[in-house]
Amino acid sequence: MNSSKRHEIFSRLQAANPHPSTELEFDGAFQLLIAVLLSAQTTDVAVNKVTKVLYALAPTPQAMLELGEEKVRDTIKTIGLYRTKAAHVIATCEALLNTFGGEVPQTRAELESLPGVGRKTANVVLNTAFRQPAMAVDTHIFRVSNRTGIAKGKNVREVEDKLVKYIPKEFLLDAHHWLILHGRYTCKALKPQCSNCLIEDLCEYKAKAL
DNA sequence: AACTCGGGGCA
DNA sequence: TGCCCAGAGTT
Numbered sequence: 011m012n013s014s015k016r017h018e019i020f021s022r023l024q025a026a027n028p029h030p031s032t033e034l035e036f037d038g039a040f041q042l043l044i045a046v047l048l049s050a051q052t053t054d055v056a057v058n059k060v061t062k063v064l065y066a067l068a069p070t071p072q073a074m075l076e077l078g079e080e081k082v083r084d085t086i087k088t089i090g091l092y093r094t095k096a097a098h099v100i101a102t103c104e105a106l107l108n109t110f111g112g113e114v115p116q117t118r119a120e121l122e123s124l125p126g127v128g129r130k131t132a133n134v135v136l137n138t139a140f141r142q143p144a145m146a147v148d149t150h151i152f153r154v155s156n157r158t159g160i161a162k163g164k165n166v167r168e169v170e171d172k173l174v175k176y177i178p179k180e181f182l183l184d185a186h187h188w189l190i191l192h193g194r195y196t197c198k199a200l201k202p203q204c205s206n207c208l209i210e211d212l213c214e215y216k217a218k219a220l
Numbered sequence: 221a222a223c224t225c226g227g228g229g230c231a
Numbered sequence: 232t233g234c235c236c237a238g239a240g241t242t
Contacts, residue, residue, distance in 0.1 A: 034237075050238035056228060057237085090226040090236075098239085128239045148237045190237065199235090 011159040020181035023188040030187035039114040039139035046131045060086040071103040098126025143182045145173040150193030157215035
């Protein structure tokens with residue numbers, strides 16, 4: 011995969027979806043942080059159901075602590091891993107207040123210091139809330155990157171580094187959303203929709219599969 | 221590197 | 232019924 015091919019791929023994805031965004035529902039960096047924290051191994055539809063209620067009950071870190079872990083747990087109990095996530099939400103809000111003045115920090119190291127926030131979550135917040143050039147590689151992006159040849163790697167870290175390095179700068183901020191949506195709806199794990207794919211002719215997977 | 225958390229959605 | 236889902240922390 012050469013650079014002109016990558017440019018063409020992202021040009022097409024951009025033309026089809028000029029203003030991509032996460033499917034998680036949020037308003038502001040704090041809500042996004044909570045939403046992504048809750049989304050581990052859980053579909054965004056399920057997350058949106060509980061965050062809608064949770065944000066109304068607790069729109070700020072202070073309000074979240076006043077609400078308390080029991081109520082948070084009860085509010086999010088319809089999603090997976092809810093006990094761990096409720097504890098992480100409370101612990102993260104405590105850290106936001108005690109260490110970061112109630113604001114969501116804007117560096118990866120600081121974000122990763124928050125309980126329940128790993129590299130992937132930190133990168134999503136950096137990219138989506140703060141528009142910094144970070145790539146958060148999940149299973150969708152890992153699969154799409156390797157199949158198409160946009161960035162091949164044995165682990166997510168390797169793919170992440172190559173994506174940041176190889177994706178043309180003008181596309182990098184939105185590339186996260188294009189790739190993840192492409193992986194979910196077209197380049198699916200089990201039944202890839204190659205016949206409906208915008209970049210079929212540029213993809214190494216298609217070339218190899220047929 | 222393997223293990224655990226975990227209810228909902230879908231085949 | 233079985234398998235997967237926008238992962239992270241612990242051992």
